[in-house]
Amino acid sequence: MRNIWTLAVTVIRDTARKKIFYVVLLFGLSIISISPLIPTFELGSQARFLRDISLSLTSLFGVILAVILSINQVPGDVGKRTIYNLLSKPVSRLQYLVGKYLGILMTLAIILFVMGLEILVLIYARLQVFSPVIFQGVFAVFLESAIIAAFCLGLSTFVTVPVNAFATILFYMLCHVKTGFLHAKLIDEASGGLVKIASWTFYYVIPNLENFNLSEQVGYAGGVSWTFLARISGYALLFAVLFLIIGHLVFRVKDL
Amino acid sequence: MGEFAVSLNNIRKSYRLGFSRRRVEAIHDISLEVESGKVFGLLGPNGAGKTTALKILLGIVFTDEGTGSVLGKPLGDRSAHHRLGFLPEQPYFYDFLTAEKALDLYGRFFGMGREAFKSRSSALMDMVGLRRDSHLTLGKYSKGMLQRFGIAQALLNDPELVIMDEPSSGLDPLGQKEVRDVLLRLRDEGKTIFLSSHQLSEVESICDSVCIISNGKNVTGGPLSELLEVRGVDRITLEGENPEAPARLEPLSVKVEQAEGVTVLEVESAGVYRALDAARELGMTLLSVEPYRRSLEDLFLESVKEEPV
Ligand SMILES: Nc1ncnc2c1ncn2[C@@H]1O[C@H](COP(=O)(O)OP(=O)(O)OP(=O)(O)O)[C@@H](O)[C@H]1O
């Protein structure tokens, strides 16, 4: 556990050095520049619109960050040979991978939390509406980013950085269309056996990232229940662990 | 078995290349044993498989065939890592950390206490001559400074076994001498040292035994004293030069050399007295007679030459 923590803190240090934390400024600028676009309806729908659109933007930032943070952790250490100095210490490969992942999660958590604060302040400054419910949406974005990060980190143990970038983006898109498209194929009587099998596999093996899109609920300020949050947390954990296990199985026996 | 700090038995290792998974054999068949408390040198031409062998010891790459042990644990067993230190070839570290912070990072993996760590790390930075640069980030270190830092981090946990891949590579002459002194001190402290090196004079002066490999196979190996001694040949050193000496002594010797007032003969052991008589008649004074030792360089070149590439 101590090793995992030490590695995670090192990831955060590296992120700080690369000035990745400045994305929160970029994010702040983005939502400020979007906010004049809100339609001039009554107060309620203005706030709803702001919450909705800033949450979508958070999701976009979260996913891109997850990829940027994860994609070069392992290839970078292997390519620069910095990994020899870690694995020749009493550090196992599993600890290494999990430590990296924990560091990525902590970085994401810090950045997304600050983004949530920014949204809160912006909405209050514009409309004098206090919307702590936004943090439910931000938390869901965190879970979504955590899945993407696990996928990308797991994959980075065996594919090159450019291939990984494409694969992760493709994965992200598949995970969003799956409810609509694949589910339709699955229940469609007309679709052939092969299509059904493929749809079935995809439907159950890849996560449904729409589960983490709370724009609707947060937009209307009703929010979601704690049990709902717990359920999507469990769902995210399941997939994150699955992807990390796949990554570990490859990484465990890899020549470095 | 227990007395060996390191052993490899009939190791075979191939790397898989790219998408086609084509294999390149890096090590065909290598066996070696290193006794505890000894200094061991792994020698061989470029591409012989030295670095690969060291990576196998540390579980950084995995063997195809063969077994081995490090500090009594099977290959790749991480529990041995508490008691060993490793200096990789061309070491490289997180360049965003200062030397101090990087040592701190590595110290945490050993679970070192704060106090113990502080005194140990400052002693090591002193030892490798980096005290003044310990606040610099490692990205700003020169090649030789990185090498020195690499040596410091390899010794952080006061290891029983030190594994070093070309420890003096990239170091200035002073640095090379310092490394040699560090290694000798470690040997005096009873540590086991396993190094790969191209600095044959360095190896000759500090190693107890060596193993020479070429093309992934053992070529020769054993205690240096035995390997370098050529049985049946002695070396006679005489004071004085004499123009007649070559003509007179050459029939009696394997080799005659005269320089700066000293004559050196290499003579088959059975002919030592005849050569000495001849030298006395030439009016030369005997300085010494000793068993002939070839240099490690001679041995290396001979052994490696025999191997067709
Ligand atoms: N990661 C790798 N992938 C493919 N082949 C490799 C890899 N690492 C080493 N090799 C090959 O294995 C062989 C042995 O390499 P190794 O680095 O062990 O040599 P070495 O004895 O350390 O050489 P040097 O004296 O130059 O350091 C070489 O033919 C090299 O091309």
Ligand SMILES: [Mg+2]
């Ligand atoms: Mg090498």
